[in-house]
Amino acid sequence: MTRVVAGIDIGGSKVLAVVLDERRDVVASVRLPTSIGAEGVVRSGAEALRQLAQQIDVRAEDFTVVGVGVPGLVEVGSGHVSHAVNLGVGGALALGPELSRRLGVPVVVENDVKAAALGAAQLLGLEDADLAFLSIGTGLAAGLVTGGQVRRGARGAAGEIGHVSIDPEGPVCRCGQRGCLETFASGTAIAAAWPALNGEPPAASLFAAAAAGDSRAVRVRDTFADHVASAVRLLVLTCDVEVVVLGGGVTNVGSALLDCVVLALQRQAATSPFLATLNLPARVAVVPVGSAMGAVGAALSGLAAFTSGDTARRRSDDGDRPA
Numbered sequence: 001m002t003r004v005v006a007g008i009d010i011g012g013s014k015v016l017a018v019v020l021d022e023r024r025d026v027v028a029s030v031r032l033p034t035s036i037g038a039e040g041v042v043r044s045g046a047e048a049l050r051q052l053a054q055q056i057d058v059r060a061e062d063f064t065v066v067g068v069g070v071p072g073l074v075e076v077g078s079g080h081v082s083h084a085v086n087l088g089v090g091g092a093l094a095l096g097p098e099l100s101r102r103l104g105v106p107v108v109v110e111n112d113v114k115a116a117a118l119g120a121a122q123l124l125g126l127e128d129a130d131l132a133f134l135s136i137g138t139g140l141a142a143g144l145v146t147g148g149q150v151r152r153g154a155r156g157a158a159g160e161i162g163h164v165s166i167d168p169e170g171p172v173c174r175c176g177q178r179g180c181l182e183t184f185a186s187g188t189a190i191a192a193a194w195p196a197l198n199g200e201p202p203a204a205s206l207f208a209a210a211a212a213g214d215s216r217a218v219r220v221r222d223t224f225a226d227h228v229a230s231a232v233r234l235l236v237l238t239c240d241v242e243v244v245v246l247g248g249g250v251t252n253v254g255s256a257l258l259d260c261v262v263l264a265l266q267r268q269a270a271t272s273p274f275l276a277t278l279n280l281p282a283r284v285a286v287v288p289v290g291s292a293m294g295a296v297g298a299a300l301s302g303l304a305a306f307t308s309g310d311t312a313r314r315r316s317d318d319g320d321r322p323a
């Protein structure tokens with residue numbers, strides 16, 4: 001039987017879902033608004049899969065495996081999610097088992113940033129490179145892919161560099177520490193330094209004002225870029241990944257972000273022969289605006305777990321082994 005693999009990226013405002021063919025190309029996609037809360041999240045995921053099934057004219061239960069990417073703390077083994085604040089899920093949610101029960105398919109749940117790292121590697125043709133995906137959105141976090149696999153670490157915290165404190169006198173972070181990198185290099189940090197008017201995204205407003213020559217905007221933008229560059233440096237110095245791919249909501253400003261970060265990396269290396277040898281400016285990339293990297297990565301996470309025999313349905317029903 002032909003494998004049909006789906007990936008569902010459940011974000012705070014929208015659900016993006018894709019079907020991958022045997023060559024890992026996207027052959028169908030669906031976009032829906034997210035219903036918030038535990039039941040809403042499960043319903044949104046199930047609805048996305050039903051619509052995908054309709055598009056390619058199969059039944060929901062015909063999917064070989066479904067990978068789901070969600071924000072928050074994910075226990076990949078059990079498919080449980082907690083602290084998914086953006087989704088209105090404060091406590092624990094048995095997302096994998098619940099979706100699997102409703103749809104009759106094996107479901108694998110992965111943290112959205114870690115899934116997006118796999119998706120970025122695939123979409124940028126970097127499957128063989130060690131790569132970090134740096135998500136610059138409401139918060140700041142990285143997903144690491146080494147040897148073709150997502151690095152989770154002992155407690156799933158690998159890549160949580162947004163909570164490295166760089167200024168003990170800095171602003172209080174939502175994690176309870178002071179001066180975390182995330183309080184300087186995130187969409188939230190931009191919104192605090194450059195509150196936008198008229199409902200425009202603060203990052204877009206800031207970069208437009210800076211491009212138009214507003215000197216205060218240039219300062220705020222360059223300080224922000226300096227901190228993103230610090231995050232890039234941190235990732236390379238801890239993991240020596242070949243490429244750091246910038247993604248997340250802030251990258252919707254386009255190539256201007258990459259340009260500023262590259263300039264910041266060049267500035268930082270100008271006085272350090274050590275940093276200069278690492279050639280950081282050449283090792284940063286940005287995901288194309290509007291790419292389905294999160295959903296593609298979720299599908300790949302699902303496929304990887306399915307191949308290794310580690311899915312919610314298999315654990316709950318050892319006798320049922322779909323082809």
Ligand SMILES: [Zn+2]
Nearest residue numbers: 163173175180
């Ligand atoms: Zn923090």
